[in-house]
Amino acid sequence: MLCKACQKIFLEGGPTRRSEDPDKGFFDHHTSNKRLRRAIERGCPLCRRAWHSQFRDAPVLGPLSDVKATRYTIATITNDNVPDFKAFNRLIFEFELADPDTEGKGTWWAQGAEFDFQAQLELPGMYSIRVTVVETGVVTDLSALFSKEDGDEVGESTSSEHCFRLAEYWIENCNRTHTKCKTGRIEQRDRHYASRFLDLEAETPSRIRVCETDSLELDVTYAVLSHCWGRCEKLTLLKENVEDLKREIEFDGLPKTFRDAVQIARRLRIRYLWIDSLCIIQDSAEDWLGQAAVMGAIYKYSCLSIGAASARDDDGGCFYDRDGDVVRPLYLKILGEPTKRVSKTSSLSRRLFYFNISTHKDDPDDAYHEELEYSRWLSPGTYLITDCLAWFTGVTTAPLYSRAWTVQERLLAPRILHYGSEQLFWECEELDACEAYPQGSPQKSLFLQPFKQSSPYDLALLPFEQMDFRARIDREDKKSTHVLDAWDVIVMAYAQGNLTRPEDKLVAIAGIVEELRPLMQCEFHAGLWGRYLERQLAWWAGMLRSRPLIYRGPSWSWVSVQSLVVNAFDLDDSNQLYKTYTVEVLDIQVTKAEESNSSLVTDGFLCLNGRLFEAEILPFDKHERCDFDVGGSILKAAFMDHKDIDFTVKYHCLPIAIWIGDRGVVQAHGMILQAVDGAAGVFTRQGHFRPEESGICDFSCFLNGTDDVWQRFSETHGAGAGPYGNQTIRII
Numbered sequence: 001m002l003c004k005a006c007q008k009i010f011l012e013g014g015p016t017r018r019s020e021d022p023d024k025g026f027f028d029h030h031t032s033n034k035r036l037r038r039a040i041e042r043g044c045p046l047c048r049r050a051w052h053s054q055f056r057d058a059p060v061l062g063p064l065s066d067v068k069a070t071r072y073t074i075a076t077i078t079n080d081n082v083p084d085f086k087a088f089n090r091l092i093f094e095f096e097l098a099d100p101d102t103e104g105k106g107t108w109w110a111q112g113a114e115f116d117f118q119a120q121l122e123l124p125g126m127y128s129i130r131v132t133v134v135e136t137g138v139v140t141d142l143s144a145l146f147s148k149e150d151g152d153e154v155g156e157s158t159s160s161e162h163c164f165r166l167a168e169y170w171i172e173n174c175n176r177t178h179t180k181c182k183t184g185r186i187e188q189r190d191r192h193y194a195s196r197f198l199d200l201e202a203e204t205p206s207r208i209r210v211c212e213t214d215s216l217e218l219d220v221t222y223a224v225l226s227h228c229w230g231r232c233e234k235l236t237l238l239k240e241n242v243e244d245l246k247r248e249i250e251f252d253g254l255p256k257t258f259r260d261a262v263q264i265a266r267r268l269r270i271r272y273l274w275i276d277s278l279c280i281i282q283d284s285a286e287d288w289l290g291q292a293a294v295m296g297a298i299y300k301y302s303c304l305s306i307g308a309a310s311a312r313d314d315d316g317g318c319f320y321d322r323d324g325d326v327v328r329p330l331y332l333k334i335l336g337e338p339t340k341r342v343s344k345t346s347s348l349s350r351r352l353f354y355f356n357i358s359t360h361k362d363d364p365d366d367a368y369h370e371e372l373e374y375s376r377w378l379s380p381g382t383y384l385i386t387d388c389l390a391w392f393t394g395v396t397t398a399p400l401y402s403r404a405w406t407v408q409e410r411l412l413a414p415r416i417l418h419y420g421s422e423q424l425f426w427e428c429e430e431l432d433a434c435e436a437y438p439q440g441s442p443q444k445s446l447f448l449q450p451f452k453q454s455s456p457y458d459l460a461l462l463p464f465e466q467m468d469f470r471a472r473i474d475r476e477d478k479k480s481t482h483v484l485d486a487w488d489v490i491v492m493a494y495a496q497g498n499l500t501r502p503e504d505k506l507v508a509i510a511g512i513v514e515e516l517r518p519l520m521q522c523e524f525h526a527g528l529w530g531r532y533l534e535r536q537l538a539w540w541a542g543m544l545r546s547r548p549l550i551y552r553g554p555s556w557s558w559v560s561v562q563s564l565v566v567n568a569f570d571l572d573d574s575n576q577l578y579k580t581y582t583v584e585v586l587d588i589q590v591t592k593a594e595e596s597n598s599s600l601v602t603d604g605f606l607c608l609n610g611r612l613f614e615a616e617i618l619p620f621d622k623h624e625r626c627d628f629d630v631g632g633s634i635l636k637a638a639f640m641d642h643k644d645i646d647f648t649v650k651y652h653c654l655p656i657a658i659w660i661g662d663r664g665v666v667q668a669h670g671m672i673l674q675a676v677d678g679a680a681g682v683f684t685r686q687g688h689f690r691p692e693e694s695g696i697c698d699f700s701c702f703l704n705g706t707d708d709v710w711q712r713f714s715e716t717h718g719a720g721a722g723p724y725g726n727q728t729i730r731i732i
Contacts, residue, residue, distance in 0.1 A: 003039035005029050006046045009072065009091065010332070026094065026109075029070040036070055045330055046115075046385070050093040052326045052422075053113035053389055068096040068107055090388065091115045114388035154327050154435060159260075159319035163424045164267050166438055167417055170426045171268065171304065174415055180429035181414050189218060193297040195287070196237075196279040197222055197272040198249075200265055206252065208262060210237065210245040210278065221303040222272035225261045226409045226416075228400055229277070229500070230313020234258075236277045239284060249278070256317035257308045264306055264318065264417070274298060292504075293599065295405075296412050296511015305413035307406075309398035310421040316399075318419035327423045329436050330385040386441065390434060394420035395427070404497025405508045407490065411455045412511055427452060451493070454486040483519050484532055488567040491527075495558055495565035496543065505552040505559045507599040526590045526601045527557040533588065534581045538568040538656050538669045540639040540688035544624045547642040554590070554604035555685040556671070556731045561641050568669045568690050582655045582670075583610035586728065606731045612652045617672065617687075619647055628653070628672070628689065635699060638672055640687035649674065653689060654729075658699065667691045668699035673731065682730045 002010075009029075030036040030047075039047040050070070075090040093113045099106040155162045174181050192213035199211040234255045237245060251259060258275060265273045281287040291298075299305060308318045395418050400406055410416060410427070418425035423435040432450050433440050494509055506526065513524050522530035529536065537556060542564035553559035590604040616629040617638060626638040630653060655670040672687035691699070 001042075001044070003042065003044035003047055005035065005039065006044055009074075026071040026073045029072050029093065031069050033065060033067055033069070036067060043325075045325070048323075049115070049326055049330065049385075049387060050113040052323065053093075053387060053393070066097055068098070070095055070112070071109070089116070091385075116386040116388055154324040156324050157319055157321050158419055158421075158424055159263075163435070166424065166435060167264075167268060167426075169438070170417075170428075170431075170433065171415065174428050174431070178428060178430045189297075189301050192216065192218065193294040193301065194222075194274050194279060195291060197274055198262075198278060199271065200262055200273055201271050205266075206250070207248045208251060209248050210242070211272075212246075216272075220272060221270060222274055223261075223265045223268075223270045223304045223306055224274045224299055224302045224409070224413065225258070225276075225306050225308070226400060226406055227257050227261075227275075227308045228311055228313055228316070228403060230311075230315070232313045232315045234277065234314050236282045237280065238282055242281065245278070255314035257311050257314040260318035260419075261306050261308070264419075268304070270303065274302070292507050293510065295508075296408055296514060299409050299412040299511070300414075300515070302413055303415075305409060305416040307400055307410075307416050307418040309395060309400045309418040309425070312399045320419075320421045322422050327435050332383040332385055387436065390423075390436060391425065391432065391441070394418065394422060394434065395425050402498055404494055404499050404505070407494040407497060408509055408511050410451060411490070412515065429455060451489075454489045483516065484529070484535070487516065487529070491539075491558060491565050491567070495561070496563060502548050502550045502562075503552060503600060506601060510599045525557075525588050526553040526604050527559040528588075530588070533585045534583055534656060536567070537583070537671065538688065538690075539565050540568055540690065541641050542566055542639075544620075544640065544643045546644055551602070553601050554606065554732055555641070556606045557604075559601075560685075563641075568688065580659065581657050583608050604732070607728065608731070609726050609728050610654050610656075611726050612654050612673070612729070615651050615653045615672070617645065617647055617651050620645075626687075635689065636691075638687055638689045640672070641685065645686065651686060652683065655699075666699045671731075673729075676732070681728070682732060685731055 006029075030039065036047065036051075040051055070093055072091060072093050075092060091114070092111065094109045095112045096107050097110050099108045154160070157163075194213055196210050196212055197216070199209050232255060235249070235253060251262065254262070258278075261273060261275065265271075276291075280291045306318065308316065310320065311317055395401065398418070398420060401410075415426070415428040418427065426433040426438075427450075429452050431440055432452075490509075490512060497508075499505065499508060517524065520529050520531060524530070539558045541558075541561050545562050547560070548562050558565040585606065585608045587607040588605070591602050593600040593602050613630050617640075618627045618629065618634075620626055620640075620643075624643075625636070626640060627634050627636055628638045628651075629635075652673045652675070653670055654673055655668045657670075658666060658668045660666060669690045670688070671685050672689055673683040674686045676682040676684060
């Protein structure tokens with residue numbers, strides 16, 4: 001049953017008073033720790049979910065004593081870019097916590113949970129409603145799959161019978177009905193790319209063994225395991241124990257993640273399992289390099305990837321005890337008929353405050369606070385309360401997916417079972433689902449596309465057209481750049497991932513590169529494709545870190561940094577009246593290590609023609625951004641590639657593209673370069689500059705260079721002069 005504080009969210013009277021932060025439009029929920037604790041202990045399903053969403057890895061009543069109060073607001077979510085989109089409400093909770101920086105004297109508000117529910121608009125009055133018992137249960141569309149007893153029992157662990165039956169349903173449904181999941185894998189594999197599998201069909205369940213794949217039929221099915229190695233001690237395949245592990249592996253001697261993966265594969269009737277540490281000889285460079293080169297194919301031809309999403313190391317496992325009540329879908333039934341109407345000017349309607357969150361591009365002001373003169377509320381009916389953060393916290397930010405290798409594993413595997421600490425998640429080309437919403441989320445995300453839509457097999461379904469990328473942006477065919485847009489998403493997810501061996505930066509994404517090569521129809525140069533090079537040079541580092549000590553690629557490539565990487569260009573930005581590229585790529589060369597199967601890079605350069613301007617980079621502000629001075633014009637903002645910047649030396653700005661923004665102001669993107677001592681006309685990239693968020697910084701100084709600038713540059717750096725004052729330079 002809903003507690004009184006949660007009932008007031010949905011009742012006619014609404015909140016009793018405004019919280020002390022009127023600009024944010026939040027209302028009081030539980031005004032003390034005692035009231036919140038009592039609501040959770042008595043089983044209020046909304047309070048329990050709100051608390052659980054914020055502190056998923058902590059006991060429900062663990063650090064609850066640190067919470068001073070809770071508050072909420074309601075946002076109306078709209079999307080003017082989607083035809084016939086039906087607006088819905090989002091309930092947002094925040095928790096007031098002690099601020100550790102003030103020794104417990106101050107507090108701060110932490111966002112705790114977001115729940116979506118459908119709402120209807122009634123003007124100028126509102127409904128008088130009565131809240132009844134909140135009912136929980138599984139989605140009835142799958143009732144034929146379970147017995148009544150199992151269907152109503154989610155289970156107190158992710159190893160429950162319910163989880164296995166649901167996994168079987170997802171696999172069967174995907175194999176039978178999902179066309180996209182078969183596309184790209186229709187061709188028969190001509191060999192086994194993995195040298196070894198684990199054979200799980202031993203004489204006794206407590207034993208498994210390593211088997212060579214050259215003795216197996218090509219049509220055997222196998223699962224793969226995605227996991228975090230961590231620092232725990234575990235059995236690995238070595239030169240000295242290969243023959244022993246071919247005979248048998250003691251099941252009880254494996255770490256928990258491996259034991260759980262074996263149990264999952266056996267329960268799903270999959271005989272063979274691939275685990276990197278037991279199927280690749282770890283002390284053989286030859287075996288590791290050979291298997292790393294075909295890692296993408298190993299995942300591509302698997303029937304299933306098992307993701308130990310919440311395990312930080314191999315002792316973490318796939319199976320977790322959990323609060324089954326929190327996993328179950330939450331339905332809210334509201335009974336009642338419309339009663340007396342409430343005046344638009346009544347004190348009741350003025351007390352309610354809403355956000356209007358919109359993705360409408362033409363009016364940025366509608367993305368901020370807007371107080372409505374009328375009140376809107378829920379009409380009688382049944383509402384499904386959806387946890388907006390379930391996928392984000394259970395998959396996107398799970399410990400496993402902080403590893404760079406898992407980007408390739410997720411995109412190339414046909415289907416994935418993510419084992420989270422709270423529930424089981426499913427991901428394939430056509431469906432993202434979880435236990436709470438086994439047929440997919442009732443409310444699709446407005447801003448993020450499913451991750452596997454960036455899969456090469458999904459992209460292969462799109463028409464790929466040749467085009468001149470140096471043409472005006474408003475004439476470019478968006479379909480022909482869709483693959484490159486997807487590549488930007490892949491890079492954004494991959495670049496910030498962790499690697500045990502930093503030199504594997506290009507090795508761990510080589511499988512995706514090979515799958516995309518037929519679509520891109522060009523060579524791949526240390527992170528950048530041979531086509532559309534000008535656009536790809538406009539990346540910027542979203543997090544400031546030291547430059548890696550181990551060489552991973554040339555400075556002009558994003559592989560040279562360890563950071564979130566974002567491409568600055570939006571090819572379909574209707575607010576840009578005109579854009580032209582101001583550089584011309586003349587040559588690009590990359591040297592690869594011979595023993596690396598063309599993945600490890602040892603050297604490289606980029607030769608291009610462009611117009612450079614001397615600049616002084618000013619020190620970092622509190623947001624780790626810099627202003628820069630070009631001939632007396634102070635411009636915002638410079639994003640440096642690393643934090644080891646010498647602010648005493650001169651830098652150069654190289655505009656990549658210039659355009660006129662919708663306010664008639666000259667805008668520009670470009671690279672920040674530093675001259676290499678003793679090497680005429682040679683530079684290294686140090687950062688990126690782009691317009692500040694407000695878009696009002698005038699970059700017209702880049703259009704007003706005089707011949708004196710180019711003459712002085714040529715004399716100083718020995719660069720050859722190009723047409724219109726441009727210079728031919730080399731970036732390494």
